[in-house]
Amino acid sequence: MISISEQLLENVREHGIRDYPYECCGLLLGRYEADAKVVRETYPISNAREESAKRNRFLIQPEELMRGERYARSNELEVVGFYHSHPDSPARPSQYDLEHAWPTYSYIIVATSEGHSGDLYSWEQEPDRSKFNPEEIRIIRG
Amino acid sequence: MPVTITIPAPLRQFAGGQSQIVVEAKTAGEALDLLTSTHAALRRHLFNDQNVLRNFVNVYLNDEDIRHASGPATPVKDGDTIMIVPSIAGGAVIESEVGQTLPELSNEEILRYSRHLIMPEVGMQGQRRLKAASVLMIGTGGLGAPVGMYLAAAGVGRIGIVDFDVVEESNLQRQIIHGTKDLGRRKIESARDRLRDINPHIEIETHETRLTSHNAMRLFRNYDIIVDGTDNFPTRYLVNDACVLSGKPNVYGSIFRFEGQASVFWAEKGACYRCLYPEPPPPGLVPSCAEGGVLGVLPGIVGAIQANETIKIILGAEDLLINRLLLFDAWPMKFREFKLRKDPKCPVCGEQATIKELIDYEEFCGVAAHQAPQPDAKLEEITATELNARRLRGEKIQIIDVREPHEFEIARIPGTKLIPLGHVVGRMNEIDPEIDTIVHCKGGVRSAKAIQALKRAGYSGRLINLKGGITAWSEDVDPRVAKY
Numbered sequence: 001m002i003s004i005s006e007q008l009l010e011n012v013r014e015h016g017i018r019d020y021p022y023e024c025c026g027l028l029l030g031r032y033e034a035d036a037k038v039v040r041e042t043y044p045i046s047n048a049r050e051e052s053a054k055r056n057r058f059l060i061q062p063e064e065l066m067r068g069e070r071y072a073r074s075n076e077l078e079v080v081g082f083y084h085s086h087p088d089s090p091a092r093p094s095q096y097d098l099e100h101a102w103p104t105y106s107y108i109i110v111a112t113s114e115g116h117s118g119d120l121y122s123w124e125q126e127p128d129r130s131k132f133n134p135e136e137i138r139i140i141r142g
Numbered sequence: 143m144p145v146t147i148t149i150p151a152p153l154r155q156f157a158g159g160q161s162q163i164v165v166e167a168k169t170a171g172e173a174l175d176l177l178t179s180t181h182a183a184l185r186r187h188l189f190n191d192q193n194v195l196r197n198f199v200n201v202y203l204n205d206e207d208i209r210h211a212s213g214p215a216t217p218v219k220d221g222d223t224i225m226i227v228p229s230i231a232g233g234a235v236i237e238s239e240v241g242q243t244l245p246e247l248s249n250e251e252i253l254r255y256s257r258h259l260i261m262p263e264v265g266m267q268g269q270r271r272l273k274a275a276s277v278l279m280i281g282t283g284g285l286g287a288p289v290g291m292y293l294a295a296a297g298v299g300r301i302g303i304v305d306f307d308v309v310e311e312s313n314l315q316r317q318i319i320h321g322t323k324d325l326g327r328r329k330i331e332s333a334r335d336r337l338r339d340i341n342p343h344i345e346i347e348t349h350e351t352r353l354t355s356h357n358a359m360r361l362f363r364n365y366d367i368i369v370d371g372t373d374n375f376p377t378r379y380l381v382n383d384a385c386v387l388s389g390k391p392n393v394y395g396s397i398f399r400f401e402g403q404a405s406v407f408w409a410e411k412g413a414c415y416r417c418l419y420p421e422p423p424p425p426g427l428v429p430s431c432a433e434g435g436v437l438g439v440l441p442g443i444v445g446a447i448q449a450n451e452t453i454k455i456i457l458g459a460e461d462l463l464i465n466r467l468l469l470f471d472a473w474p475m476k477f478r479e480f481k482l483r484k485d486p487k488c489p490v491c492g493e494q495a496t497i498k499e500l501i502d503y504e505e506f507c508g509v510a511a512h513q514a515p516q517p518d519a520k521l522e523e524i525t526a527t528e529l530n531a532r533r534l535r536g537e538k539i540q541i542i543d544v545r546e547p548h549e550f551e552i553a554r555i556p557g558t559k560l561i562p563l564g565h566v567v568g569r570m571n572e573i574d575p576e577i578d579t580i581v582h583c584k585g586g587v588r589s590a591k592a593i594q595a596l597k598r599a600g601y602s603g604r605l606i607n608l609k610g611g612i613t614a615w616s617e618d619v620d621p622r623v624a625k626y
Contacts, residue, residue, distance in 0.1 A: 025230065032151060060230035062200040062207070078151050082230050088410055095244065096458065099267065100198040100231030102187055104152030127155075129186060 001036040002081065002106045002122050003138045004028075011042045013117040016085035016110045025060055025084040027068045028106060029077040036138065037080040037106055043068050081106030081122075088112070091119040093132045103127045106135055145173050147224045149184075156183040170203050171214025173224055188226065197262075198229045244270035245299070251343055255297055268457045269297060273344075275456040276300035278365035280353055280381055282333040283307075284431070284441030285371035285395045285448065287319035292449035293369075294337040294344055298456070301337060302347040302365055305329040312626060316438035353377055355500035358384040367455055369393045369448055373431060375422040376503035382407060382415035383500055386491045393452050395444040398428075400437050400473040402444035405463050405482065406451050409491035412465040417485035422507040433584065440472050521590055522606045526614040529580055533557075541580045542566070542573060544592040545612075549584065553624040555615050558582070566592045567599045575603030582608035582615075584626075 015024040027043040045060050045068070060082065069079055082105065086092075091111040093101070101107060103125045111118035122135040146164050149157045157163060158181065167173035174195075178185035190196050201208045202225040208216045218224070247255070247269060258264040264272075275298050279286050282305045293301055307329045309320045324332035330348040337346050351357060353372075358380055362368055368390050370381045378396070385392035391408040394415060407414045447470075451463050467480040490497040524532075532539060541558040543550060550560045561569050563583070573579055573596075581589040586609055593605045608614070616623040 062202070062227040062229050065227055065230065066202075066225075080151070084230075094458075095271075096267070097231055100196075100229070102150070102152045102228060104155060127183075 001136045001138055002028075002039065002108075003036045003140045004039040005140055008039055008042050009120065009137075009139075011044075012083045012108060012110055013120065015042075015044050015083075016087075016112040016117050017115060019085065020112045020114060021087045023085050023087060024112075025082065027060070027065070027072075027079050028081040028083060028108065029068070029072045029075070030080045031078060032080060032104075038140070039080060039106075040077055041075070042083070043071065079105075081108065083108035083110065085110050085112045085117075091121045093123050098125065098129070098132055101125045101132070103129070107132070143167060143218055143220045143222070145218045145220075145222045145224055147173060147177055148226070150226055150228070153184060153187055153226070156187065157181045167218060169214060170201060170208045170216045170218055170224060173218060174201065174214070198231055200227045200229060201225070202227060245273045246270070247273065248343075251297065254341075254343070258296070263459070264457060271456055271458070272297045272453065273299040275367070276302070276365045277367045277369060277452055278302040278304065278361060279369045279371055280304050280377065281371035281373070282317070282319055282329045283313065283371060283373060284316040284397060284436065284438075285445040286333070286369075287317045288442050288445035289369050289371060289395075289449045289452070290319055290333060290337055291340055292446060293452060294341045294346075296449070296453055297341065298344060298453075300345045300347065300365075302349060302361070303330050303333050303337075304349045304351065304353050304361065305333070306350055306352045316436065316441050318442070353380060355380060355502065358500060359388060362388045362390055365390070367391050367393060367452055369395075369452055371395065371445065371448070375428075376507045378415065379422065379506060380500065380503045383490050383497060385409070386414050386416075387499070391455055393448045393455070395441075395448045397436055397440050397444050398431060399434050400440060400471055402440050402470040402472070404444055404447045404451070404468045404470070405466060406455070408462075408464055409484075413482040413484045414488060414491045416490050417488045418467065418482055420485070420488070425508045433587070437472055440470075443470060443472065521593060522604070523609045524580060524606045525609050526618045529608060529615075530619045537578075539578045539580060540574060541582065541608075542592075543582055543612075544589050545583050549626070552626050553612060553616070555582065555612055555620075555623065563588050563592050563595075567595050570596060570599060570601055573601070573603065575601065578604045578606060580606050580608055583611045585611045585613055 015026060025045050028039045029041040029043055030037055030039040045064050072078055086109055089111060091109040093107060093109060107123045108120065109123065110120040122137050123132040124135040125132055144164050144166055146162050149161055149163060154161060163177060165173050165176040167176055178188065188196060188199050203216055203218060204222055252259065255269050258269050259266060277293055277298050279290055279301065282290060282303050290301060290303065309324045309327050309329055309332050311325060313320060314322065319336050320329065320332045328350060330350050334346045334348050349361060362384050368381060368385050370378060370392055372378050372381060382392055386409040389410060391406055394407055395402065395404045454462055465482045467482050469478045486492050489495060541555060543554065543558045543560045544563045544566055546562050547560065561572065581592050583589040586607060589607050589611065593607055596605060612623065613625055616625045
């Protein structure tokens with residue numbers, strides 16, 4: 001389960017709309033607690049990706065992730081997951097996403113179209129890597 | 143050497159909850175091997191089935207990516223730290239792949255596709271996607287030939303072919319999927335045999351039918367991608383609309399003489415064919431390849447582009463021919479490209495679409511009305527057999543051939559006078575209005591136009607159209623006259 005405030009979810013949606021028709025992405029920073037990941041902050045990653053990064057479809061390079069992790073640590077947070085948008089496509093992970101993910105992290109996907117955001121779901125990988133499971137999103141007060 | 147490995151938070155559950163583990167190793171690779179031998183559950187998240195570090199998993203030795211050093215062989219020193227950092231993947235989905243497990247490749251297939259597999263843009267994953275994909279080709283003619291052959295060779299797992307024709311001699315100049323031995327065979331059978339020969343690992347499904355408004359939705363439902371290799375406007379609009387209504391990408395190509403076009407019409411992502419051409423041209427304005435000719439290699443080039451885009455769609459590539467119309471002219475050897483834009487008022491894919499189901503495309507393109515006898519035109523006709531009978535009886539008639547001089551060189555009906563369609567009105571005084579005049583062309587369309595033009599210009603004599611043109615003459619009267 002992932003706990004997150006309305007405001008932070010709204011940040012994710014707005015980022016998706018802003019970057020349409022391109023994909024947006026960012027980190028979810030928070031804490032791993034006993035029954036849920038609690039998101040305290042969203043950390044947008046620049047969309048200024050290099051051509052090669054676009055082609056191999058990696059949205060967040062390890063250097064960027066490490067920078068995000070350093071920032072998180074300085075605020076006593078951890079990376080608990082990621083978000084990205086699927087422009088004009090369903091908010092479901094692809095086979096490609098599955099093979100490039102780790103369990104435990106939350107992967108929030110938001111469907112976007114011109115000026116709008118659609119479905120928003122969070123996904124968590126099965127520990128044996130076989131599939132993604134939809135993850136319950138619990139709305140908390142920011 | 144004792145080195146410290148930092149375990150990323152999500153993987154700690156597979157490492158006994160520890161955030162740091164110290165191992166004794168000489169290289170980074172050895173350190174990871176030791177780590178994953180003590181914590182076996184960790185291994186599958188770092189290494190793939192081939193025991194290679196997963197491509198999104200990055201290993202940093204004291205802040206340097208070991209891929210930029212000596213990879214797993216990078217030596218480690220006492221007190222070094224190793225960090226494991228993922229890259230985060232994204233990318234929208236081809237709808238059909240969601241929830242689907244991709245088929246495995248046999249060793250034979252791995253060998254066959256090795257030139258694909260060694261490119262990261264394809265790789266095992268991409269080749270398995272190709273195997274899982276299904277493509278429906280409309281037509282096995284000039285465009286369908288290279289499309290089918292390259293898709294089969296590339297390992298597209300299931301290929302459907304729709305055609306109702308038989309292989310004729312005049313096809314072989316460009317339809318390289320068929321051979322001389324196939325003359326007279328049904329095209330779908332000839333194409334199926336050729337594709338099976340190219341690749342026995344794939345499924346070929348044949349649909350011997352004309353594509354119609356009644357069967358299109360049902361046929362399209364079972365395929366991921368539709369490739370349009372048709373040669374006429376009604377079917378082109380039908381393919382477009384059925385693709386829009388069923389949400390499938392339409393990989394489009396068309397050819398005429400030396401010029402070709404290609405695009406990917408995918409309404410969910412960009413313009414459709416109707417956004418580009420809302421209305422068909424008036425019937426008869428754009429000649430078909432049978433009338434205007436086509437360079438045999440042209441469909442080879444355009445069809446190969448269609449096959450290329452189809453494969454890219456399956457692989458999830460970017461930079462498809464979406465919202466782009468590629469124009470190719472083989473004579474000056476030039477490619478040009480036009481940007482297309484989705485028309486918000488498009489009747490089939492626009493915001494307020496009015497077309498919600500397939501319509502009568504013959505009627506939409508005015509073909510039915512064009513072919514039906516026009517009451518006001520009063521076109522008088524004669525068959526080749528009747529014409530021959532009149533000649534044999536020694537009747538005084540004149541025959542005007544309105545084709546082009548280069549066609550006249552290929553074949554002619556003896557005793558005819560050549561006045562190409564474009565000159566027929568200007569040279570009207572060469573036609574004697576006192577005797578009956580038979581007008582002919584290759585198939586009967588241009589000669590009908592010539593008769594109309596002469597009548598409008600005030601020609602007073604009797605004009606009779608030869609039904610089926612010189613082709614009918616060759617079939618019904620004199621087989622020595624070559625068909626083309």
